Amino acid sequence: MRTIQIEASSNHYPVRVGAGLRHQLGQWINKGDYSRVLLVADEAVVAYYSNDCMKALENIVPVHLYAVPSGEASKSFSEYEKILQKALAVGLDRKSCMIALGGGMIGDLAGFAAASYMRGVGFIQIPTTLLAHDSSVGGKVAINLEHEKNMVGAFYQPDGVYYDIETLQTLPEHEWRSGFAEVIKHGIIGDSSLYHDLRNAFPSLDAVRSDADLALTIERAIRVKAHVVAQDETETGVRAYLNFGHTLAHALESMTNFEMSHGDAVSIGMRFALRMSRKLTGTQVQEKDWREWFDGLGFPRLSPHLDVCDMLKKMKKDKKSTSGQINMVLLEEIGRVCLRSVDDEMIIEELKAFQREEQA
Structure with a gap:
């Protein structure tokens, strides 16, 4: 234990x-x-x-x-x-x-x-x-x-x-996948060694489900969250970092009447956040690397049938948004993130491009 x-x-x-x-x-x-x-x-x-x-x-x-x-x-x-x-x-x-x-x-x-x-x-x-x-x-x-x-x-x-x-x-397979998205998130935002271990050890969902020391992986992910909560219990500061990928994810859940699982939505949200990060923070992490890894794990891609303007409206209801301004958690480097305001025009433009590339 x-x-x-x-x-x-x-x-x-x-x-x-x-x-x-x-x-x-x-x-x-x-x-x-x-x-x-x-x-x-x-x-x-x-x-x-x-x-x-x-x-x-x-x-x-x-x-x-x-x-x-x-x-x-x-x-x-x-x-x-x-x-x-x-x-x-x-x-x-x-x-x-x-x-x-x-x-x-x-x-x-x-x-x-x-x-x-x-x-x-x-x-x-x-x-x-x-x-x-x-x-x-x-x-x-x-x-x-x-x-x-x-x-x-x-x-x-x-x-x-x-x-x-x-x-x-x-658990059914889709629940394993949904949960693993949050494990990945914890590595991305707060533990680069966890992130790299996940990349190396878990190329597929089968590898996750058969992990002989799953308790250790879970413990390492929880420790990232514990560290953040100890600093900021009520999300007035750094606790917002735990929402990496969630600004778009919550919008997608709502638009699909919660038929899309939380983890599947977060996986798409994280990839979009990476795209925005490359524009705004200059992170060197490559979108292609995450797309290939997430594809191997069975995560879905963004549907071409969802309206981009509707996504924007839903994203504006995110609890990090202030005065109608969307605030996104963005990646600086693996293990370090930041909170940035992003204007509507950029969100629309990048969502359209992201949606097109998702179908390639």
Whole structure:
């Protein structure tokens, strides 16, 4: 088992990464820590892992289960309200805890419910996707507003994150790919040695899925995020760097009604950010290198059927944008990024060129 300590200003907590951790919750959650627990689980993982979690806690604290329908559509006001109603019905009080069992959607949804129920109750993350190595750490919790991603939320740190890598074995291929995009991002923005190791070790998704020491790779990616969160918990400065590739990615997710996975969108967003970086920061990293690597991993290219002007409108709703000005995280060199304002005309021009080259 590997442990990373998160040193956020509002809370310090461990992220534990290893095999079988769902069976060991009783080692870290003690009698008296919480009066009652609501396990909020993705319905896709309930049959696999909820009983294990509940059994591990059965002699420690009363546990209740609430299953959430799978998919980004559940990150909504209606599901958020249902969780609060369930919490009230089973008697959660201010000394209670909500545990999120699932991927990033569940962590965001349950975390926002925990942050607001009775003005805040305990919160624990048990991620079950590779993508959630990113979303489960750092305390950003949210729900979507209509078709806009993460527009209603809070900064609310968990009491602990228990990342059982055995749960990854039931993931479909597209979920592995989606999560690996964020692993790559962490190397790009904050750890050049991680980036180069990923390039050398993982030319294909099959190599990722069969990695004998996946826990180490996940730990290294989480340490990049932990370092950033320790400096800037509430995204007033360098934490924005974690959004490399996300300005276009969130626009693409919204335009496809979230049918495009987050990681697939981020992979396109990162390549576009690299293109903008070559224009504005002079980075020497070659677009061709990333395109070939990402193609080998199975990431999609930008569709020629999406309207560039619509992309721009969606990008302007990005939370880094100010006064209608798009601010993008750009690459200076592997391991170092910066935040730059980019005018609309350049965005339009480069999106059109990028879209054409994507079809070559």
